[in-house]
Amino acid sequence: MTAVSTPRPARRPRGSARGAALTAATWAIALLFVSPVLWLVLTAFKEENQAATDPPTLFFQPTLDRFTAVLGADFLPYAGNSLIATVASTVLVLVLGLPAAYALSVAPVKRTQDVLFFFISTKMLPVVAVVVPIYVAASWLSMLDNVWTLVVLYTAMNLPIAVWMLRSFFLEVPGAIVEAARVEGAGLPRILWSVMLPVMAPGIAATALICTIFAWNEFFFAVNLTAAQAATVPVFLTGFITSEGLFVAQLSAAAVMASLPIVVVGWTAQRQLVRGLSMGAVK
Incomplete structure (x- = not known):
C-alpha cells in the first residue's frame, strides 16, 4: 500500500518580497x-x-x-502679467533657440564647444550681480514696471538652457532622414520644418515646458524691476507677509492658485515631457 504524498505549499519567491519592500x-x-x-x-x-x-x-x-479673498485681492492682473511674460518669452526662446541649436548640431562651426560653453557660462553669473546695470538700463529706456522687460529678461535667462537641450535633441535625429530630404531637393527651411521638427516634437515640448516653469516661477527680476503695473504672481505672494503678521491660510491659498496652471500644463504634457527627456537614453 503506497502512501499518498500531500503537495507542499508553494514558497513565495524571495524576489517578490524584495520587490514589495522596495515598492x-x-x-x-x-x-x-x-x-x-x-x-x-x-x-x-x-x-x-x-x-x-x-x-x-x-x-x-x-x-x-x-480663495475668495485671494481673488478679491486682484490676483487676476498678476496672473495675466505672468501669463504674458511666460508665453511670450517661451515662444521667443523657441524661435531663437531652434535655429541656433540646428546650426550647432547639424552644421557646427569650427569651435562649437567654445560656443556652447559661452552659452552656458551666462548661467554661472549670480543674478544679483547684474540687477543694478539692468535696472539702470531699464530706467534709461523707460522700461521699468513693464511686462515686456520681463519678456526680454526671461528669454535671455532661458535661451542658453534651451539651446543645449534642443541641440541634444537635434543630434538624436537620424542623419539618413536629412540626407534623404536633401536628395529629394528639400531646402534648409523645408528640412527643418517638415522633417526634423516632427521627429523631435517631444524634445521641443520638454524644452518649452521647462522654460515655462522657470519663467512662471521667476521672482528676483520681477520683484526688483516691477511695481504696480507689471508685477507677476510670485511678487503677489509676498503681499501676504506684512508687518501685521503672516497670513498663512491666505498665503497657502494664493500659492495653490499660483501653482495650479503649471501643474495642469505639466500634467497635460507629461507624456511628451518624458519622451523628450528620454530621447537617446535607449538605443
Missing part, C-alpha cells in the same frame, strides 16, 4: 517629498486661526473663503 520604501519616500505640498493644500482650506496652531489642526471644516 513600500518608494511610496514612503514619495509621500515624504509630497507631504509639504499636501499640507499646503490642506492649509488653504482652513480658517486663518486654524492655520498656525500648535499642535497643528488636523480636523476642520473646509472653507473656500481664503
Whole structure:
C-alpha cells in the first residue's frame, strides 16, 4: 500500500518580497517629498486661526473663503502679467533657440564647444550681480514696471538652457532622414520644418515646458524691476507677509492658485515631457 504524498505549499519567491519592500520604501519616500505640498493644500482650506496652531489642526471644516479673498485681492492682473511674460518669452526662446541649436548640431562651426560653453557660462553669473546695470538700463529706456522687460529678461535667462537641450535633441535625429530630404531637393527651411521638427516634437515640448516653469516661477527680476503695473504672481505672494503678521491660510491659498496652471500644463504634457527627456537614453 503506497502512501499518498500531500503537495507542499508553494514558497513565495524571495524576489517578490524584495520587490514589495522596495515598492513600500518608494511610496514612503514619495509621500515624504509630497507631504509639504499636501499640507499646503490642506492649509488653504482652513480658517486663518486654524492655520498656525500648535499642535497643528488636523480636523476642520473646509472653507473656500481664503480663495475668495485671494481673488478679491486682484490676483487676476498678476496672473495675466505672468501669463504674458511666460508665453511670450517661451515662444521667443523657441524661435531663437531652434535655429541656433540646428546650426550647432547639424552644421557646427569650427569651435562649437567654445560656443556652447559661452552659452552656458551666462548661467554661472549670480543674478544679483547684474540687477543694478539692468535696472539702470531699464530706467534709461523707460522700461521699468513693464511686462515686456520681463519678456526680454526671461528669454535671455532661458535661451542658453534651451539651446543645449534642443541641440541634444537635434543630434538624436537620424542623419539618413536629412540626407534623404536633401536628395529629394528639400531646402534648409523645408528640412527643418517638415522633417526634423516632427521627429523631435517631444524634445521641443520638454524644452518649452521647462522654460515655462522657470519663467512662471521667476521672482528676483520681477520683484526688483516691477511695481504696480507689471508685477507677476510670485511678487503677489509676498503681499501676504506684512508687518501685521503672516497670513498663512491666505498665503497657502494664493500659492495653490499660483501653482495650479503649471501643474495642469505639466500634467497635460507629461507624456511628451518624458519622451523628450528620454530621447537617446535607449538605443
